[in-house]
Amino acid sequence: MPRKAMLLMLGALAPLNLSCNLLVPAIFIGEHRKRVSAEFDKLENHRVAVMVWTDPSTLFDYPYARYELASYVFDKLRAEMAQRKLAIDLVEPREVEDYLQKKIGTQIDPHALGQAFKADYIVYLEVLKFQMRDARLPQFLRGEIDASVSVHDIHADPDQLSRYELAPVACQYPEGAPLLINATNAPLVREATYRKFAEQVARKFYEHHIDL
Numbered sequence: 001m002p003r004k005a006m007l008l009m010l011g012a013l014a015p016l017n018l019s020c021n022l023l024v025p026a027i028f029i030g031e032h033r034k035r036v037s038a039e040f041d042k043l044e045n046h047r048v049a050v051m052v053w054t055d056p057s058t059l060f061d062y063p064y065a066r067y068e069l070a071s072y073v074f075d076k077l078r079a080e081m082a083q084r085k086l087a088i089d090l091v092e093p094r095e096v097e098d099y100l101q102k103k104i105g106t107q108i109d110p111h112a113l114g115q116a117f118k119a120d121y122i123v124y125l126e127v128l129k130f131q132m133r134d135a136r137l138p139q140f141l142r143g144e145i146d147a148s149v150s151v152h153d154i155h156a157d158p159d160q161l162s163r164y165e166l167a168p169v170a171c172q173y174p175e176g177a178p179l180l181i182n183a184t185n186a187p188l189v190r191e192a193t194y195r196k197f198a199e200q201v202a203r204k205f206y207e208h209h210i211d212l
Helices: 003-030 056-061 065-083 093-102 110-116 185-205
Strands: 033-036 047-053 121-133 140-153 163-173 208-211
Touching: 047 065, 047 093, 047 110, 056 065, 065 093, 065 121, 065 185, 093 110, 110 121, 110 140, 121 185, 140 185, 163 185
Parallel strands: 047 121
Antiparallel strands: 033 208, 121 140, 140 163
């Protein structure tokens, strides 16, 4: 083939190759993102309280765990709902914790808490596992929190469903090898675990995207 003809042919193919290359990243990204609907989408325009239960042994080792978990979920849920312009009236975690402190020794009752704070819904988190050190190697850090998640409709009629069971959450940080504990990384691991837990809980209540 003459050199001139070959150059003309390559020139004609160049825009096609360029357009194909430009499409590859968009297609690649699109196939690795998935839109996920809210598990429970009724919190908008309602008054909501986050209630956390932990067993006494957890509170013995981490006295503020209940309040801290509720606060992280509160902050994440409020921020994400505001970003999506979804109105929500959240009860301050400190008020909920003060209420629970006064109820030590009595049965945890989400419905009673809802009535006390004039809430429409209670997001109830029952922590089933809470640890910040590797169970087999206590000199290593690995945060793990597992919890059941339910929503209580305080104003449901007697013949209506008043408790909605959502999928449980289970988070771990770091996901890879545990970290050897030192003077500075213990609080950082705990904070990272709390943030991961709060994200998993909060996103149950709004549409979001996940990486595949």
